[in-house]
Amino acid sequence: GAGVSQSPRYKVTKRGQDVALRCDPISGHVSLYWYRQALGQGPEFLTYFNYEAQQDKSGLPNDRFSAERPEGSISTLTIQRTEQRDSAMYRCASSLRSAGGPIAYNEQFFGPGTRLTVL
Amino acid sequence: GDSVTQMEGPVTLSEEAFLTINCTYTATGYPSLFWYVQYPGEGLQLLLKATKADDKGSNKGFEATYRKETTSFHLEKGSVQVSDSAVYFCALSVDQFYFGTGTSLTVIP
Numbered sequence: 001g002a003g004v005s006q007s008p009r010y011k012v013t014k015r016g017q018d019v020a021l022r023c024d025p026i027s028g029h030v031s032l033y034w035y036r037q038a039l040g041q042g043p044e045f046l047t048y049f050n051y052e053a054q055q056d057k058s059g060l061p062n063d064r065f066s067a068e069r070p071e072g073s074i075s076t077l078t079i080q081r082t083e084q085r086d087s088a089m090y091r092c093a094s095s096l097r098s099a100g101g102p103i104a105y106n107e108q109f110f111g112p113g114t115r116l117t118v119l
Numbered sequence: 120g121d122s123v124t125q126m127e128g129p130v131t132l133s134e135e136a137f138l139t140i141n142c143t144y145t146a147t148g149y150p151s152l153f154w155y156v157q158y159p160g161e162g163l164q165l166l167l168k169a170t171k172a173d174d175k176g177s178n179k180g181f182e183a184t185y186r187k188e189t190t191s192f193h194l195e196k197g198s199v200q201v202s203d204s205a206v207y208f209c210a211l212s213v214d215q216f217y218f219g220t221g222t223s224l225t226v227i228p
Contacts, residue, residue: 033216042123042208042218043163056215091162093216107153108216110163 002026004111006092012117013082021077021114025094032075033108034067037089049075050097082118089113121146125209125219132199132226140194140222142183142209150211152176152185152192157206157221166194166207199226 005024013019025032031050035043045059051072060066064082069075079086093108126141144150154166154176167176172187181196192209204226209219 035216035218040221042210042220043216045215045217048215059215093163107165107168109165110155112162 004092004094004109006090006111006114008114009112010115010117012119014119015083016081018078018080019082019116021079021090021116023075023077023092023094023111025073025075025092026109028096029094029109030097031095032069033093033095034075034077035091035093037091037113039088043091046077079116082116084118087116087118089115121150121211121213121217123209123211123217123219125207126222127220128206129223129225132224134201134226134228135198136226138194138196138199138203138224140207140209140224142192142194142219144190144192144209144211146190146211146213148213150213152183153210153212153216154181154183154192154194155208155210155218157208159205163208199224201226201228 007022033048034046036046037043047057047060047067048055049069052069064080067077091113092111095108122145124143151170153168155163156166157163167178169176169185172185175184183192183194185192206221206223208221211217
């Protein structure tokens, strides 16, 4: 089946505008993760969901960032009043299940990312 | 807190050379360890994984062994090819994923 898809692939916006980034996970995957990746850095965790429930949002940098997954499938990451420092690659990943118990195994499948540029 | 430290790059090797990319971790609990690869213009792909101490992950000629005593998960390949040129990320997972900063590898003919 299809992999994780993200849209748009590229987004250029002006400072102060709101943006919504979409992620469509692999069908049947319980868990969905959002990351931000600056140039030359590894992905930085933002938040994740199991089904429709947001499990951890500790990585969201401030209250301008929010995410939802209302039906447990497609997720939207929204950034309000964008700032130039928000410019980055935003990556989504999904997995069959999230970690649990003493051994965590949750192979994540990544989407192609959305390159956000805030002017 | 949980974290991953990996060898900084960039690394440039000649074809058929031996590759080692170091990765050490700090974690509470019992993490799983991963190596992801990002080829030019593509997204991250899982390269190999190990879910418990002494496990060896392997794929495409790459290997890494989960060493709890040294908290390491070094990536190795005996003979690199030009097609291995990519950025390699070490990662650990307990409840969420923590990625290293990535190591860029360029293999020249």
